[in-house]
Amino acid sequence: MTDQEIINALTAEGNEYFKALTIAGVNDNARMGRPFIIVSDDALPEIPVAMDISCSIMTVAGAMGTVGPGAAERIDKATEMGVENRLCASVKMGAYFLKAGILPVPDMVITTNSPCDAVDMLGQMMDNYPPWAKVPKFRLDAPHGQTDEDFVYFGAQLKEMVQAIEKATGKKLTMERFVEVAEESNRQASLIMDFQELTRAVPCPVDPDMARVGWELARWVAATDPSVFPKATGWLERLVDVTERKVKAKTGMDGVQEKIRFLWYDVSPSWGSKLFPRLRSELGAVCMKTYYSFHNYIPIDTTSMDSMLASVAKKYLMGTPMTRQAMHTADVFCDDIVRICKEDKCDAMIMPCHIGHRDTNAYQKLARDTCRANGIPFFFLGCDVWDERYMPADVVFDRLKTFFQSTGLA
Amino acid sequence: MSEENRSQVLKKFNDYAGKILNPSVENVKSADCRVVGYFCSFIPEELFIAAGLLPFRMRGTGSETTERADEYFTSCNCSFPRHCFNQALTGEFTFLDGLVVGTSCDATRYIYDNWKSSPIKTPFIYLLGYPHVSGVAMANYYRAELAKLKTALEEQFGARITDEKLRSAITLCNETRELQRQLYEMRKSASPPITGSEMVSVMVAGVSMPKDEYNADLKQLIEELEALPATNSTYAARLMVVGSCGDDDILSRLAEEQGALVVTDHTCFGGKLKYGAVDGAASDPLQALAEYQILTRPFCAKVGGAYQLRAKVILDAAKEFGVDGVLGQRLGCCDTWGGELYALKEDLKGAGIPSLMIEREYVPDSEGQLATRVQAFIETVRR
Ligand code: SF4
Ligand code: SF4
Numbered sequence: 205m206t207d208q209e210i211i212n213a214l215t216a217e218g219n220e221y222f223k224a225l226t227i228a229g230v231n232d233n234a235r236m237g238r239p240f241i242i243v244s245d246d247a248l249p250e251i252p253v254a255m256d257i258s259c260s261i262m263t264v265a266g267a268m269g270t271v272g273p274g275a276a277e278r279i280d281k282a283t284e285m286g287v288e289n290r291l292c293a294s295v296k297m298g299a300y301f302l303k304a305g306i307l308p309v310p311d312m313v314i315t316t317n318s319p320c321d322a323v324d325m326l327g328q329m330m331d332n333y334p335p336w337a338k339v340p341k342f343r344l345d346a347p348h349g350q351t352d353e354d355f356v357y358f359g360a361q362l363k364e365m366v367q368a369i370e371k372a373t374g375k376k377l378t379m380e381r382f383v384e385v386a387e388e389s390n391r392q393a394s395l396i397m398d399f400q401e402l403t404r405a406v407p408c409p410v411d412p413d414m415a416r417v418g419w420e421l422a423r424w425v426a427a428t429d430p431s432v433f434p435k436a437t438g439w440l441e442r443l444v445d446v447t448e449r450k451v452k453a454k455t456g457m458d459g460v461q462e463k464i465r466f467l468w469y470d471v472s473p474s475w476g477s478k479l480f481p482r483l484r485s486e487l488g489a490v491c492m493k494t495y496y497s498f499h500n501y502i503p504i505d506t507t508s509m510d511s512m513l514a515s516v517a518k519k520y521l522m523g524t525p526m527t528r529q530a531m532h533t534a535d536v537f538c539d540d541i542v543r544i545c546k547e548d549k550c551d552a553m554i555m556p557c558h559i560g561h562r563d564t565n566a567y568q569k570l571a572r573d574t575c576r577a578n579g580i581p582f583f584f585l586g587c588d589v590w591d592e593r594y595m596p597a598d599v600v601f602d603r604l605k606t607f608f609q610s611t612g613l614a
Numbered sequence: 615m616s617e618e619n620r621s622q623v624l625k626k627f628n629d630y631a632g633k634i635l636n637p638s639v640e641n642v643k644s645a646d647c648r649v650v651g652y653f654c655s656f657i658p659e660e661l662f663i664a665a666g667l668l669p670f671r672m673r674g675t676g677s678e679t680t681e682r683a684d685e686y687f688t689s690c691n692c693s694f695p696r697h698c699f700n701q702a703l704t705g706e707f708t709f710l711d712g713l714v715v716g717t718s719c720d721a722t723r724y725i726y727d728n729w730k731s732s733p734i735k736t737p738f739i740y741l742l743g744y745p746h747v748s749g750v751a752m753a754n755y756y757r758a759e760l761a762k763l764k765t766a767l768e769e770q771f772g773a774r775i776t777d778e779k780l781r782s783a784i785t786l787c788n789e790t791r792e793l794q795r796q797l798y799e800m801r802k803s804a805s806p807p808i809t810g811s812e813m814v815s816v817m818v819a820g821v822s823m824p825k826d827e828y829n830a831d832l833k834q835l836i837e838e839l840e841a842l843p844a845t846n847s848t849y850a851a852r853l854m855v856v857g858s859c860g861d862d863d864i865l866s867r868l869a870e871e872q873g874a875l876v877v878t879d880h881t882c883f884g885g886k887l888k889y890g891a892v893d894g895a896a897s898d899p900l901q902a903l904a905e906y907q908i909l910t911r912p913f914c915a916k917v918g919g920a921y922q923l924r925a926k927v928i929l930d931a932a933k934e935f936g937v938d939g940v941l942g943q944r945l946g947c948c949d950t951w952g953g954e955l956y957a958l959k960e961d962l963k964g965a966g967i968p969s970l971m972i973e974r975e976y977v978p979d980s981e982g983q984l985a986t987r988v989q990a991f992i993e994t995v996r997r
Contacts, residue, residue, distance in 0.1 A: 285956070286956065286971075287952040287953055287956050288944075288946075288947065288948065288949055288952030288973075289946070289973075290690055290946070290947055291949055291952060292949075295949075299953070315918060317746035317747070317916065317918060320720055320949070321719055321720045321721075321916065321948075321949035321950045322949040324746060324916055324918065324949075324950060325915075325949050325950050325952060325953030325954070326953070327918055328918050328921050328953055328954075328957070329953050329956075329957065331918060331919065331921065332921050332922065332957055343747050343918045343919050344747070345745045345746050345747035345749070345751075345752050345755075345918075346746075347717075347743055347745070347755070348717040348723070348741075348743055349743050353758070354743075357751070357755050360751065361751065364751075530720070533726070533727055533741065534724075534727035534728075534731070535727075557688065557690075559690045560690075561690075562690065562691055562692075562720040562721050562724070562947070562949070563720060563724065565687060565688040565690040565691050566686070566687050566688075566691050566720070566721060566724030566727075566728065567724065567727070568686070568687075568688060569685050569686045569728070569731075570686075570727060570728065570731055573731070586688065586690075
């Protein structure tokens, strides 16, 4: 197999796994014979994997519902519910799935206030959803602070959550298994860091977005089906291998004459396949990072159960994309911009400003000022990452092209 | 109460609610007392009062545009923080010696960073962690957060906040809540002596002036209202207003202009404030404050695990005050209240109480459309 064939195979494999995250996948997960939990947002895979339970994520199923055939009609139906027009469509879709009554009854529901008001609201809808009235519930309070006290506070809630899961499902979290999973999770995290480091080479050897794919496999897909967890490690190892080879050979991405490297400081849009490949092929402009392809190494400390829970808490609060950006003060948000642009040698920073992201919409000046102070060309878009109708991909392409030209980058 | 007979106290409250800087705040400032602004009702005023400070609840009263704030926030953020921040940028809050922002709704929380980076020069800016679940562990977390704020206030303002001072502040604020409840009780009658629109002013004034002065004014108002003859019983419908913020009387006023009467409410500047009491005898007054906000009164729509309580309080009030319908309001781009009102509408329907849920802007472009919707609703619930 050529390197490109390996990359294509990894992509295809990822896409196949992602089917488990769709609404159809949620219904399949419920039939897997394992205890089945629905969570409002990100699913802390270490705990469900170690307990061998299946966790489906409402916002992810919602986001998946905004793509594919009939997506626009689905988004419109979700909007008609009348919750909030400019509510993030992934959450709107999740709320719509509830209202439409198409979700299986889980063994347990876990909700959280992170990363944003929208998910907080969705969680409350799940908590009070009449058909799930008898289903055991657990609600997490993710703090906005970044101190050890905050991590211990959240870790203590995770401990309670484990007890609640044990009670609801009869499954046990053993120290031995938790350590095993935590060590593998650390290994996955370090592979993602290796990949992130390797993609900093000029020219960029492999689409950095593959870090998102690997992270989502190890986290979301593994949470729905724990048997994917070790497979995700293997997937990441193959990714790092091929990337290393390409760096040594100094070969860039297939068919790309790299001229511009930029940061897309938001979620990768569901319509990104119409934008990013075109930017690469027509302008040599490579997206080096999005929220989900940017990672920090926050290892799980396996010394004791409490240390594991506190470090899983820290990893959740400071290492989960979107939670990292939306839950904390602007210094985290702005420092990351500077750091990414420096480390990834970005020539520009694009602020997509998804309409549902109250954080980015409130941080536009701070981000602009940060970029100006650091000599980073800045461009504000204002799009909807889930609903392309708000600002079509070709309009985004044209606007970025004009921006790159006017700043002398293209 | 007709315009000419309107009580002096009511006029004063109306005046205070209609602007930001009022004579009582000016008096306090000239007496060398410091003023600290705060966002959201879960931040205990008692802590500021115990530090010898005047707490001032932030609002955007008088704002007509968000022009200057638009450089910081986009139109995809709620218009309440945008108007408040615009007022700050235009110098309306220069009298503040400090500002405490809570980690409440996203849009309001982000005022903290923007304020800090802006040219507004406020000597003390603090972000207070506020839990979003109602539970014992969360009350303990909030106590720890309040303890940090206490230390920061002591350091900044050279004050000592003793338990004794806290208890006396709790007594003062409990008295406010009790007096407000007495006023609300009077509205249960067939001929309420005060309109919903006037009541908004009463409540907003209460978070804009010293509590002892406010309590004295409230007592006087209650006496005056008790002495009034029962004349106000020919309204088209008795209504309740629920929803976010609510520092203006737009909805009540529009309803009352159409012949209805707003007899109670459950909003962040209104009826939510009068609920329950802080345990003034508790050995740890900080813990008592935290438990009151997280366990007794978890009324911020962001607080999970408490929706059923919030809905029950609203449904009970609707029955006790004999309302014919509920007007719900939320501001555009408010995600939490979007869900809250959606769920509430279902629950009200289940209880046989008609409701109209309205999305509006903090400063509406025109009131015409709102008025038409309110009028149409009143027609459906008319007595
Ligand atoms: S619901 Fe009320 S207390 Fe909560 S954030 Fe909104 S305005 Fe503040
Ligand atoms: S209306 Fe909603 S978003 Fe706006 S300030 Fe109040 S709670 Fe926050």
